[in-house]
Amino acid sequence: xxxxxxxxxxxxxxxxxxxxxxxxxxxxxxxxxxxxxxxxxxxxxxxxxxxxxxxxxxxxxxxxxxxxxxxxxxxxxxxxxxxxxxxxxxxxxxxxxxxxxxxxxxxxxxxxxxxxxxxxxxx
Amino acid sequence: xxxxxxxxxxxxxxxxxxxxxxxxxxxxxxxxxxxxxxxxxxxxxxxxxxxxxxxxxxxxxxxxxxxxxxxxxxxxxxxxxxxxxxxxxxxxxxxxxxxxxxxxxxxxxxxxxxxxxxxxxxxxxxxxxxxxxxxxxxxxxxxxxxxxxxxxxxxxxxxxxxxxxxxxxxxxxxxxxxxxxxxxxxxxxxxxxxxxxxxxxxxxxxxxxxxxxxxxxxxxxxxxxxxxxxxxxxxxxxxxxxxxxxxxxxxxxxxxxxxxxxxxxxxxxxxxxxxxxxxxxxxxxxxxxxxxxxx
Numbered sequence: 375x376x377x378x379x380x381x382x383x384x385x386x387x388x389x390x391x392x393x394x395x396x397x398x399x400x401x402x403x404x405x406x407x408x409x410x411x412x413x414x415x416x417x418x419x420x421x422x423x424x425x426x427x428x429x430x431x432x433x434x435x436x437x438x439x440x441x442x443x444x445x446x447x448x449x450x451x452x453x454x455x456x457x458x459x460x461x462x463x464x465x466x467x468x469x470x471x472x473x474x475x476x477x478x479x480x481x482x483x484x485x486x487x488x489x490x491x492x493x494x495x496x497x
Numbered sequence: 498x499x500x501x502x503x504x505x506x507x508x509x510x511x512x513x514x515x516x517x518x519x520x521x522x523x524x525x526x527x528x529x530x531x532x533x534x535x536x537x538x539x540x541x542x543x544x545x546x547x548x549x550x551x552x553x554x555x556x557x558x559x560x561x562x563x564x565x566x567x568x569x570x571x572x573x574x575x576x577x578x579x580x581x582x583x584x585x586x587x588x589x590x591x592x593x594x595x596x597x598x599x600x601x602x603x604x605x606x607x608x609x610x611x612x613x614x615x616x617x618x619x620x621x622x623x624x625x626x627x628x629x630x631x632x633x634x635x636x637x638x639x640x641x642x643x644x645x646x647x648x649x650x651x652x653x654x655x656x657x658x659x660x661x662x663x664x665x666x667x668x669x670x671x672x673x674x675x676x677x678x679x680x681x682x683x684x685x686x687x688x689x690x691x692x693x694x695x696x697x698x699x700x701x702x703x704x705x706x707x708x709x710x711x712x713x714x715x716x717x718x719x720x721x722x723x724x725x726x727x728x729x730x731x732x733x734x735x736x737x738x739x740x741x742x743x744x745x746x747x748x749x750x751x752x753x754x755x756x757x758x759x760x761x762x763x764x765x766x767x768x769x770x771x772x773x774x775x776x777x778x779x780x781x782x783x784x785x786x787x788x789x790x791x792x
Contacts, residue, residue, distance in 0.1 A: 435749060
């Protein structure tokens with residue numbers, strides 16, 4: 375229940391999925407008959423460890439680095455469901471592509487510039 | 498796909514896993530490693546961390562190591578990694594999309610990059626992943642596992658400045674060449690292969706960004722990223738998710754501990770096993786305070 379829901383990733387968030395799974399597994403509330411109590415306990419302990427950041431603390435890194443070099447807030451923006459839907463819309467419309475070329479003020483441009491670096495060279 | 502992996506594995510010898518304790522002892526201290534450790538110490542001084550369980554032997558070894566670290570830090574002050582100075586000419590070249598002169602030959606970097614990519618696809622136990630994560634034995638599963646390991650290498654090499662960036666680009670290039678070749682070997686029609694390559698490219702970008710967010714976030718974020726990308730939102734067992742989160746955390750730390758210059762020149766990467774009895778961190782979460790007064 376304590377697992378937070380990431381609003382930016384509507385429709386594909388692990389937190390929302392977990393809530394749904396728990397609600398489904400315990401349909402009868404406290405009176406639900408658990409088929410495999412031992413497995414259930416193990417799953418609960420797994421979730422509890424993930425929730426308490428057990429592994430991040432156990433394996434500290436000398437430097438917190440990533441590959442694309444953005445900040446966590448920027449990742450949330452780029453990977454949010456709304457932004458991804460915008461990308462799909464942009465792909466459909468050639469006219470919008472032309473517009474974007476002359477007004478590249480959106481933060482998604484950062485993502486595009488980053489993508490260009492990794493584009494596959496033509497064989 | 499497992500058959501192809503088995504064939505590849507039989508052709509090359511696999512180096513055996515080294516136990517963590519002996520690996521810890523045998524690692525020779527280098528300038529970059531100590532520097533990284535000191536950086537971590539400075540960063541985490543004000544943070545309260547949970548203690549990790551350790552065996553007696555490992556505890557003794559780690560205590561000794563950290564005592565040495567403190568001693569070294571007091572006697573010599575290792576400098577922080579200095580940002581490489583780039584002349585204006587090189588800046589212009591790089592702005593145009595080319596690569597300026599690096600501190601090592603480009604061919605050396607390319608060979609090391611190829612060797613590093615080979616470590617991702619040949620030193621990884623794919624069948625273990627298929628079994629533990631209940632993944633179907635398909636080309637896409639192979640791609641997801643390879644992608645996870647390539648991403649970890651990219652994160653590590655990005656720490657090595659401009660030369661590391663160049664190496665990242667070459668690693669990705671080799672990955673796509675390999676994906677295309679494997680598709681052809683499996684007899685996929687070239688038109689279908691081209692369409693699927695486009696899909697895989699988009700999956701690649703999404704995965705890179707998702708994993709980057711995850712590694713910088715807490716275990717929530719990393720678990721969510723792995724669930725979305727690696728398990729394709731189909732993982733129903735939190736134990737599998739926990740296994741992957743621990744694997745990524747310990748693997749990234751292990752890669753960070755490797756010497757940067759060695760990685761740039763040799764590309765030799767070792768992977769800790771997915772399932773490990775009593776896995777230990779090679780860096781103590783909270784450095785103990787030794788009272789040397791009176792000695």
